[in-house]
Amino acid sequence: MFLNSLSTLVKFFIGAVAIGALLNAFNISADQVLRDLGLTPDSIFAFVLDGISWALPNFILGALVLVPIWIVIFLLKPPGFGR
Numbered sequence: 001m002f003l004n005s006l007s008t009l010v011k012f013f014i015g016a017v018a019i020g021a022l023l024n025a026f027n028i029s030a031d032q033v034l035r036d037l038g039l040t041p042d043s044i045f046a047f048v049l050d051g052i053s054w055a056l057p058n059f060i061l062g063a064l065v066l067v068p069i070w071i072v073i074f075l076l077k078p079p080g081f082g083r
Contacts, residue, residue, distance in 0.1 A: 023029075034040065 034044075
């Protein structure tokens, strides 16, 4: 499974570099594309921070519920179950 994920990441990296080189050949830059879309690096960073500030408390709240449930299920499993 790890090798599949690594292989996918390598393919993505190679594809991104190839497309970036092609766009660079046509004098298209990431900064220009972002400006055309009305975005700035600062606005993207703020959007990511807003997403993290929303997701982190919800993740912690969900973990506070799920971890004890998982512990109880783990402790109540019969020996040798799932091997």
